[in-house]
Amino acid sequence: MTRILFDTATSLNGWIADENNSLSWLFAVEGGTTPDAEVLPTNAGVLVEGSTTYEWVLAEADALAHPEKWQEFHGDRPTFVFTTRELPVPDGADVRFVSGSVADALPGIRAAAGDTDIWVVGGGDLAGQFLDAGALDEIAVSVAPVLLTGGAPLLPRRCESDRLRLVSAKAVGQFARLVYEVDNASAV
Structure with a gap:
């Protein structure tokens, strides 16, 4: 059965990117550039990203000039990007732009x-839209031992404890790995 997962890394105080939309804070943590294989979604056949995440990936990997770098993470999986703008696509990438709800x-x-x-790779607001719908x-978070002063919030929504059930909590290297099941039966 197909599940929709939001799996991401966050700072200890709940930011997934800093004020400059940078993840340099994450990459500075031991294991931050190459996450342990046990924490990556193993059955993900489709990726979903917001335009900020998509543009960051393109720039960080220089994926337009080096499409093989796109393939290293995304592979041949279709990637849906929520945007209202026309954006470039790396050669050979299966990117599908969508707008609306x-x-x-x-x-x-x-x-x-x-x-x-x-x-749902990112960002937090897009994951929140899936939650709202x-x-x-599932929400899986790898919490890094970093405190940031601001940036992009993990999930800018209110979600009460009656909708989240802790599935697991464990240490994975320098990260605290938390996995929650989401109860959609009580969604508004």
């Missing part, structure tokens, strides 16, 4: 995923 885009995303999972099944 998550609810409207979900049928196409689910069709592309087939029997595999859907990984009652479509987010």
Whole structure:
């Protein structure tokens, strides 16, 4: 059964990027550039990103000039990017631009995923839109031993404890790995 997962890293005080949309703080943590394979979603057949995440990946990897760097992370998996703008695409990448609501885009995303999972890579507001739509099944967070003064919040939504059930909590290198199941039955 296809699940929709938000799996990301965050600072100890809840920021997924700093004020400059940079992840340099994450890469400075031991294990931050190459996450332990056990924490990456293993059955993710489709990736979903917001335009800020997508543009950051393009710039950080210089993926337009080096499309092989896109393939290192995304592989051949379809990547849906929520945006209202026309953006460039690395050669050979399966990037599908969508605009509008998550609810409207979900049928196409689910069709592309087939029997595999859907990984909402980022950002936090996009994951929040999946949560609002009652479509987010799991939130997995790798908490880094870093404190930031601001930036992009992990998940800028209020979600009460009656909707989240702790599945696991463990140390993975320098990170605290927390996995929560989301109860969508009580979604608004």
